[in-house]
């Protein structure tokens with residue numbers, strides 16, 4: 001990032017860490033399918049001290065869960081900084097803006113703007129989807145609130161939310177050439193940081209970063225590379241085939257299968273650590289986003305073994 | 311054209327159950343082309359209903375068959391007047407617009423739908439139909455190489471594909487082409503990929519269904 | 534279920550697939566419709582046959598790949614599947630309708646099909662809409 005960023009007042013702790021040029025570490029926390037705040041408290045306990053901020057998913061895979069706003073507030077109370085995920089699938093522009101105002105009033109400072117998994121994957125495929133605006137429109141909305149103090153209608157807000165704005169990028173989705181153009185468009189719309197889809201295909205990721213660098217994009221946005229430790233060859237195969245936009249090369253699947261079953265978790269861990277080591281060295285990458293959903297106890301080990309936090 | 315599909319016989323039987331004399335009224339335009347409500351379908355449905363009522367040992371049913379050119383246009387609707395007069399109920403195999411036009415024109419006759427109207431689309435190849443337009447009232451096809459993301463992207467995304475697009479297919483179902491893949495392909499071919507650099511602001515849905523029922527006025531045509 | 538009357542079968546056949554002869558039809562009361570190609574089978578004709586009282590309707594098409602009009606047999610088969618579903622919906626029972634590929638030189642096979650159809654009718658009972 002350019003030097004004049006140093007004079008910028010950080011919008012959140014995550015922003016501050018990135019401004020300081022530290023290699024940022026974010027994690028992920030899926031709210032429970034129920035109203036039990038203890039679930040969040042427990043996950044917070046496992047993550048605390050290892051990461052700089054935690055994403056709170058918004059009805060991930062279109063399954064009804066505790067709202068990301070509430071989850072984020074519980075994390076704040078537990079002493080962690082949340083990144084509130086917000087999808088445009090379920091709320092129209094009125095509800096989205098209202099929730100952004102509410103979230104900011106509760107102390108939420110980071111937002112990740114997403115399209116959201118289509119509801120046909122979820123627990124209620126019969127629901128009406130909204131998609132009133134798209135994720136880029138959402139980015140621009142949050143940015144405009146911060147820069148102009150106005151909502152989408154142009155109304156002057158008495159206190160306007162000033163959030164640190166993130167978006168997702170999938171360097172592995174098709175069509176590949178277009179992915180960099182898309183990143184540029186997100187940056188133009190107002191994105192401050194990017195968290196990528198899980199990286200297993202390092203060659204393709206490097207090519208993407210190289211293209212982004214050539215376009216000068218890595219100067220304009222913080223990119224956090226996504227990682228998820230694999231548990232088994234079966235999981236790798238499943239993710240590759242079933243999870244939309246996931247790219248796990250054959251070598252990785254073979255490598256997971258080449259070790260005895262009881263060593264698979266350790267092998268997955270090694271792959272994850274190798275990926276993080278490469279990311280740390282890669283020009284244009286500002287941090288890592290560790291997605292170990294329902295496996296939060298692994299995060300501390302990853303951070304320690306990767307030498308990420310002092 | 312408007313694409314539709316005939317309702318299951320069971321549902322149709324339940325809806326016509328209270329009536330003795332039924333006029334099955336086909337429409338010779340869109341629903342004929344998609345095999346839902348043309349002359350042939352009227353004939354088959356009539357036969358199937360007669361068989362079904364007899365099988366279920368219910369009272370017999372008297373069915374009259376008629377197909378008019380278009381149920382959504384006044385000048386053709388009139389042709390059905392006599393038939394409607396002779397029967398207790400009209401089972402219309404037209405699209406939802408046709409059914410309502412009949413109901414409006416003949417307020418004394420109950421009109422029942424026999425078709426589920428599904429979308430505005432085209433026939434890809436014989437027997438396969440797919441959706442093309444949602445009638446959003448503000449056509450943006452010029453920008454998207456003639457491929458409509460409002461209708462054909464499962465998330466109505468206007469600023470580019472989501473992360474789920476792979477091998478040209480939509481994340482929702484591998485049998486659905488990703489609209490954005492098609493758009494990018496087409497624009498690349500046309501040398502217009504730069505179109506996609508332009509940020510597209512939130513769509514105004516007032517011209518679509520969000521503005522309430524729509525109306526179109528052509529002053530020059532009003533007498 | 535037993536009936537006093539002989540089972541009624543309506544047979545649609547392609548003239549390249551079958552030749553009529555009395556022994557083949559033993560044990561049933563038959564009505565036949567000749568077609569230049571099995572692709573002339575239409576849902577409405579099949580339904581009308583049931584409306585006219587048939588207990589079962591059969592279609593004889595040429596052996597696969599021997600259709601003079603190439604895909605006639607395939608079309609007929611698809612239409613029959615569709616009509617079977619209509620028959621299930623109406624409560625007639627789709628099993629009462631069937632298509633077979635027959636060889637004009639093999640009347641024995643055709644006779645066997647007829648006998649099996651008679652057995653099926655005895656099992657299902659007469660046309661419930663008759």
Ligand code: SF4
Nearest residue numbers: 443444446449450458
């Ligand atoms: S942009 Fe609107 S009017 Fe044009 S094809 Fe799409 S839905 Fe129809």
Ligand code: SF4
Nearest residue numbers: 463471472480481488
């Ligand atoms: S995969 Fe393509 S068509 Fe499907 S929701 Fe994503 S962008 Fe739209």
